[in-house]
Amino acid sequence: MLRKLSLALAVSCATNGMAWAAEPPLSVRTDLVSVYQEAVNNNADLAAARADYGARKEVVPQARAGLLPNLSAGAEMMNSRTKIDHPSITANRSGNSWQATLAQPIFRADRWFQLQAAEAVNEQAALELSATEQNLILQSAENYFAVLRAQDTLASTKAEEAAFKRQLDQSNERFDVGLSDKTDVLQSQASYDTARANRIVAQRQVDDAFEALVTLTNRDYNSVQGIVHTLPVQVPTPNDAKAWVETAAKQNLNLQATNYAVNAAEETLRQRKAGHAPTVDAVARYQKGDNDSLGFSNPNLTGQNYRGDVEQTSIGLQLNIPIYSGGLTSSQVREAYQRLSQSEQQRESLRRQVVENTRNLHRAVNTDVEQVQARKQSIISNQSALEATEIGYQVGTRNIVDVLDAQRQLYTSVRDYNNTRYDYILDNLRLKQAAGTLSPQDLNDLGRYLKPDYNPDKDFLPPDLAKAAQANFERP
Template sequence: MLRRLSFAIALATASMAGHAETPVAGKTDLVSLYEDAVANSSDLAAARASADARKEGVPQARAGLLPQLGAGANYNDVHTDFDKSTTSNTDRSSLVYQANLTQPLFRADRWFQLQAAEAVSEQAGLEFSATAQNLILQTAEGYFAVLQAEDNLAATTAEEAAFKRQLDQARERFEVGLSDKTDVLEAQAGYDTARANRLNAANVVENALQALTRLTGKFYDQLVGMGHELPVKPPVPNDAKQWVDTALAQNLNLRASNFGVDAAGENLRQQKSGHLPTLDAVASYSQGDNDGFGLNSGIAGSATAQTSVGLQLSVPLYTGGLTSSKVREATYQLDQSEQSRESLRRQVVQNTRDQHRAVNNDIEQIQARRQTIISNQSAVEANEIGYQVGTRNIVDVLNAQRALYNSVRDYNNARYNYILNNLRLKQTAGTLSPDDLQALQQWLKRDYDAKKDFLPADLAEAGKL
């Protein structure tokens, strides 16, 4: 799975774009938007920096098991005054150079610290991969939110135009005495509502575009639309249990939590090892004059060298209860990590089943909403004819039109939900990758125009929308 995210991770290391928001000319497709998001996402860059920082714990912990070498020098200038007049005062100086080498031989706490650091490093890498994977979904959600808003705006605009025609017709009928003033007022109210809805839909489009700017730091005027030819198929395999099994094995956040538990376990072992002795091999070499070593060879300033090699054993006997307290603290932290993992595991199972069910429900919804449009088109025609002959009133016609355009919006909402719920299912299962965006890319239509393509061509022609 990590290899499948290599494209995202590689791009994440690229230089961040400038802070100024830059406009993008022409129509932007899904993959291009994703590349912009990876290159410019501040959240992804922050996650990468956080992961890199946490991975530094490994060399830091390993350093505690490696030799420690230090060097130094010591210079002293001593002036001595004697009380007896028979002895003259003296001035003596000393300079000593020293090197010390320490090699840990038995340091259980440092070994467990290294094991914990390695687990934290793995956890950090998986959490970064989860952030990179989430960016795939964020990109798709932002992209299709714009397309959905544009389709809804187109449908709402068409609804406003239909209500305007109904208002004009009501006025004409009133002027020739075929209807009363009530019909005009009802039609006016319907038109005013449709106009307000259209203004609100236009604002939703702008908000969706602004969300893309936050994601990438760029302005987008137009996106390539999604054609109605996209195949609507059940997930493969269409078995919730298999998806749950995959999620339990591959969900990135769940895998990261496993390493979190491992790190907490190693931390507990590290704290328990505070009761154990430590053993180091130590060596030192010193060179200077005899005064620096406190020796009296009779000759001031004579050269002297000392070498020592040995073992240093330390046995902790009593630390005021500090070690025991740290063990209890680490035990609680391990329990917290295990309980958090279990909670996440249950959430992953629930989300996987919910998303699998949602995808199948979306398929049924798309088919049902399509049929609803056909039925509502017939209802509008029947009510308009009935209104002409006097068997239906204006309210019946307006309600039929309102139901028709609601069904159009529901249809478009269902088809975009199908796309996104498929991606959410794959993310929960831990299999979502940039390849999934590439697969959707082939169904985008550069000549898609929401104003006339918000419905499939056959339904638009049949209903004259």
């Protein structure tokens, strides 16, 4: 009797009977945490975000400088000639002088509000950097599991190609002994050719996934550790969408950053309004030079031509009252009002988006939990359906198209199962990111379920299903 085209047979043919690329040595396999650490050290986007934060936090000392003393010094060399409208009367003056001025703001409301705005901008920048760092955790996981997803897809595609190759061989054997017509051979050949083309595409997708890791970390990888099928698949804790939304409203990093953006806009509005307020500065000035350069005059020295060195020292308060500046201050106030409204609306838009994402991801994780079990059962059901279809084909109640369709359904269910597993892992991480609780510890927790000797060609199926399929195949 012809052997059944069971999943175990296809896997055996794909891993042993065909010359695929050899597995790299165990020592070079990379784990998830190592990929993340390399990303932290080498990711260009993170480095750019850190540089941006380093630049933006300088607004605080710059704003504070407007409230601190200002000391300046200068010197002057002067040579002037005065000619009176008389041929014999001319006057020449020349001299050198230097001066130092110390100014201390006493009342500068605009600068005080500018400092408050700068501190809010600094907090906003720090939170945005933290959000970028947190996003790198998710990005590392997404790229890592994209490799595993692509490898498992390639493994199932190899097994599918092997199954169709086996079907093609059987069709040729049946045709040679007159048990089937040429149509069966052509149908089997078409399915095999399609599976071969799909395997080539799947191989390219594996290479693309590894290339994305290179872009993320600036390191080359040729093998990563796989996730075991015993990874617990559990609903979120707590399994309450409202609780997750409340946590996100308090801890989502991007949402917290927009709160500081609104604070900065409010302080900037106060700063612009303060442009109408008077200012008071304490000013101390010291000058020294000859009388020609300083233009020193003293009623007690009338009639005397004094040309010696002169020192002048002054200290006092300067009051400045803005009256009219061409409408500049009023325009700046109107602009600040609009900027404040803009930042408030952007915060509200982000809040709604965070709420939506959190609820959607909570539902997604619960759906993934149910789907993992359903997809696993689907493999068993499709395996049984394939075996029944093969028996029907052998006794003449089914045709070759039914067998080929059953095989496609089987390998589609295998790929759906693995995709759902990876969706479950990533949706969990995305939910935690939306809630603002995602941390490197989540990657460490996942690392406990990585298999150092993971071989996609053998391990893309759950061990219990693989053993069941193998036992079924070995039955007489």
